[in-house]
Amino acid sequence: MHEPTSGRGRRHGTSRSDPFDRWFRYPAGFASDYASLLLNQLQLPTAGLVVDPFTGSGVTGTAARRAGHSFFGVEAHPLIAELAALKLGRPVGDPGGLLAAARGIAERVETTKSSIDLSGEAELTLRSFDPTTLTVLIKLRNSIRKQHEHEWNLYLKWALLATLRDVASVRVGWPYQRPGSQRQPTFADPISRFLQRVTWIADDIRSIREVESNSLTFRVKQGDSREARNWAEIGEGVAHGCLTSPPYLNNFDYADATRLELYFWGDVTSWSQMCSEVRSDMLTATTQQTSVGAARDARLSLQRYGSVGPLINDLADQLQKERGNRTRGKEYDRVLPDYFVAIGRILENLATVLSPGAPTVLLVGDSAPYGVYVDTPGLIAKMATELGFTLEEDVILRRRGQRWVGNATRHNVDLAERSVLLRRN
Ligand SMILES: C[S@@+](CC[C@H](N)C(=O)[O-])C[C@H]1O[C@@H](n2cnc3c(N)ncnc32)[C@H](O)[C@@H]1O
Numbered sequence: 001m002h003e004p005t006s007g008r009g010r011r012h013g014t015s016r017s018d019p020f021d022r023w024f025r026y027p028a029g030f031a032s033d034y035a036s037l038l039l040n041q042l043q044l045p046t047a048g049l050v051v052d053p054f055t056g057s058g059v060t061g062t063a064a065r066r067a068g069h070s071f072f073g074v075e076a077h078p079l080i081a082e083l084a085a086l087k088l089g090r091p092v093g094d095p096g097g098l099l100a101a102a103r104g105i106a107e108r109v110e111t112t113k114s115s116i117d118l119s120g121e122a123e124l125t126l127r128s129f130d131p132t133t134l135t136v137l138i139k140l141r142n143s144i145r146k147q148h149e150h151e152w153n154l155y156l157k158w159a160l161l162a163t164l165r166d167v168a169s170v171r172v173g174w175p176y177q178r179p180g181s182q183r184q185p186t187f188a189d190p191i192s193r194f195l196q197r198v199t200w201i202a203d204d205i206r207s208i209r210e211v212e213s214n215s216l217t218f219r220v221k222q223g224d225s226r227e228a229r230n231w232a233e234i235g236e237g238v239a240h241g242c243l244t245s246p247p248y249l250n251n252f253d254y255a256d257a258t259r260l261e262l263y264f265w266g267d268v269t270s271w272s273q274m275c276s277e278v279r280s281d282m283l284t285a286t287t288q289q290t291s292v293g294a295a296r297d298a299r300l301s302l303q304r305y306g307s308v309g310p311l312i313n314d315l316a317d318q319l320q321k322e323r324g325n326r327t328r329g330k331e332y333d334r335v336l337p338d339y340f341v342a343i344g345r346i347l348e349n350l351a352t353v354l355s356p357g358a359p360t361v362l363l364v365g366d367s368a369p370y371g372v373y374v375d376t377p378g379l380i381a382k383m384a385t386e387l388g389f390t391l392e393e394d395v396i397l398r399r400r401g402q403r404w405v406g407n408a409t410r411h412n413v414d415l416a417e418r419s420v421l422l423r424r425n
Pocket of ligand 1 (some may be wrong): 223
């Protein structure tokens with residue numbers, strides 16, 4: 001057994017090889033072996049309920065299931081919420097049926113010689129693959145879409161979506177897809193890679209069928225975890241623990257980061273649709289998401305959070321000044337208040353659903369836009385103590401150096417990812 005690593009060495013995202021994590025690589029904050037280790041250390045009651053307000057691809061959920069717990073999570077990104085729900089849903093039958101369906105589709109695609117119409121494809125799709133690969137991918141997609149009522153349809157869809165980055169001939173690493181920058185595809189043959197991915201999914205499903213207990217429940221709700229109504233179905237004071245990784249300040253635009261999959265599948269056809277349908281429930285963590293009005297309201301709302309409000313407003317003032325010193329400065333000063341108000345609302349919702357004494361672990365990094373140090377984990381912990389939690393531990397998981405910041409924000413501040421352990425009073 002290898003050492004759990006919290007994803008060390010994997011710059012962004014889940015493990016490429018661990019069961020369930022390997023279904024699709026998403027910037028997850030941690031890998032499932034680390035989530036398992038943490039859940040184990042928290043010593044939750046047997047068959048407890050674990051929650052995650054930033055469910056993402058469901059790493060906490062699958063680790064909770066492995067540890068014999070139930071899970072409830074909220075995720076804003078519709079496509080990623082679908083993935084997490086799929087991983088955590090009850091399998092629809094013997095995965096032999098999935099393998100058979102995938103082989104049938106692959107065979108049809110290999111033997112159909114008809115040409116395909118590319119006129120409806122997004123620019124990003126057209127530029128990301130060589131023409132032969134693209135033809136095969138589209139035939140696979142059309143074939144899967146055609147069988148939308150097939151019981152294994154969503155699993156086939158995800159095996160194909162995860163194949164896209166494997167076979168792209170341009171740089172498609174996280175967080176930005178760069179269709180202008182060529183690369184050698186990691187895998188040459190889309191059909192065999194798709195089948196490989198289906199095999200992994202089938203193997204992982206088999207592994208849960210062997211251990212699954214009927215008394216446990218797993219649920220992923222697509223929506224905004226700031227909204228109390230998205231937590232209503234689990235009731236008050238019933239959850240036994242929380243393990244989560246919030247978006248880091250100015251890290252990813254999670255909608256943009258999944259543009260390739262969204263455009264390819266046809267969920268989204270324009271940037272405005274991306275903003276209105278994919279991003280709408282997400283908290284503000286990047287300058288692309290800000291607005292003057294939201295930032296002004298947030299500055300006022302921060303007053304609710306005791307001494308931490310003025311600290312955040314003071315940082316926003318410093319950032320506003322830095323922006324003023326630049327010709328086309330970025331609006332970090334608008335991100336900050338909105339981000340922390342959102343975190344405050346989510347902590348309030350957690351305080352409602354967690355039982356007294358329940359632990360909450362947040363894995364989150366600090367940041368230093370324009371060299372102004374923002375101690376995100378420390379500020380979150382301070383807010384939490386105003387909202388019914390006690391801080392038990394705040395430890396560095398790994399140092400990040402300056403690797404995560406772009407040229408525009410280069411600075412000399414050492415950054416770290418930290419693990420913050422809170423306990424519900
Ligand atoms: C660091 S990722 C967490 C990934 C997760 N640990 C996993 O297993 O993939 C943060 C997630 O929070 C989601 N998110 C952002 N704002 C949200 C909100 N208001 N409500 C629910 N989810 C949100 C993002 O879409 C993203 O998937």
